[in-house]
Amino acid sequence: MTQSYFVIGTDTNVGKTYVASAFVKHFTAQGLKTVGMKPVASGCELNVKNELINEDVTALISASNITADLDLINPYHFAPAIAPHIAAEQAGVHIDLEVIQQAYTQLVCLADMLIVEGAGGFCVPLNKTQTLADLAVLLNIPMILVVGMRLGCINHALLTVEAIQARGLKLAGWIANEIEPNFAMFDENLSSLQQRIDAPCLSVVRWQGELNMTANNF
Numbered sequence: 244m245t246q247s248y249f250v251i252g253t254d255t256n257v258g259k260t261y262v263a264s265a266f267v268k269h270f271t272a273q274g275l276k277t278v279g280m281k282p283v284a285s286g287c288e289l290n291v292k293n294e295l296i297n298e299d300v301t302a303l304i305s306a307s308n309i310t311a312d313l314d315l316i317n318p319y320h321f322a323p324a325i326a327p328h329i330a331a332e333q334a335g336v337h338i339d340l341e342v343i344q345q346a347y348t349q350l351v352c353l354a355d356m357l358i359v360e361g362a363g364g365f366c367v368p369l370n371k372t373q374t375l376a377d378l379a380v381l382l383n384i385p386m387i388l389v390v391g392m393r394l395g396c397i398n399h400a401l402l403t404v405e406a407i408q409a410r411g412l413k414l415a416g417w418i419a420n421e422i423e424p425n426f427a428m429f430d431e432n433l434s435s436l437q438q439r440i441d442a443p444c445l446s447v448v449r450w451q452g453e454l455n456m457t458a459n460n461f
Contacts, residue, residue, distance in 0.1 A: 245351045247384040248415060251361040251375070253399040257391030258420040258448070260299040263360040265454040266387070267306035269461070275355040279303030281317050282343040282378065283362045283369060286324030295320040303360065309353055315346045328368040338369045340378050347382060359384070365403050376410060385415035387445070390436065392421040397435055404440055416445040416461070424450045 250263040263279055270277040281303060287295040300317045319338050321330035331338050350357055359382065361367075366374045379386065386407055390400045400417070407414050417440055419433050426432075429449075437444055445461060446454045 245354055245357055247347075247351065247357040247359060247382070248387050249359045249361065249379055249382060249384050250387045250389060251365050251379070251403070252389040253364060253391050253396065253403050255363045255367075257389050257422055258418075259360050259389050260302050261448075262387070262389045262418050262420065262454060263358050264302045264306040266358050266461075267303060267356075269456060270356040270358075271306070271308040276309050276353070277356040277358070278307040278309050278311055278350055278354045279316070279358045279360060280347065280350055281360045281362070282346070283319045283327045283338060284317050285321045285327050285330040285362070287320045287322050295322060299360065303358070311350055311353055315349050318343050318346045326367065327362050328370055331370065338373075340369070340373060340381050343378060344381055364399075365406055376406060379407075379412055380410050383412070385413045387415055388417040388442075390417055390419050392419050392426055392429060392432060393423045394426075396432060397439075400436055401439060404442075414440075414442040416443045418446050418448065418454070419444060420448045421450045421452070426450075 250259050252259045267277050267279045281300050284297045284300055287297040290296050294313055321334055323330045361375050366376050368374050388403060390396055404414060421429060446457055448454050
């Protein structure tokens, strides 16, 4: 039976793609058929096949060890590097969560392990009424939270954890990712998060460092 995880972040540019790709590589190294999925991506460019694709999706595809159609891996893709719901509105496209769910279901049939990467933060809008959080509820798979370690990270992390729990979702674990070099009081901030987040810290990644799993169940 396929296992899936949904990688989300406390904000944009906190290392979701790095973490999601690392998880894909981790499970492929275990001999599992593993694929990455990014339901919505903005900031895309045309490739040689005249397909809109961005660096995040390319990284997930490169890490995966099975092949799937791009429209399954990335159902919604937009050129402007802006919030997905605004990019969709500009393109005259409605982001339909059921379309994403159908793509997810097809990928599940192909893989042993499926890593889904979010866009922006947990509550980023996807259309006029729904957010990434609504997609998480629809898919109902364990969440992995990437905490961008910088000033303000404790508040951002705890608010996101609260939002996850309020929706009845499971937080499988979290990653502390140092996204600012020489972040002052790194250890103290990390300790504060470990004391307050009721889920395992799966890895602590220092500035531009490697992601090494610390939890045995992964």
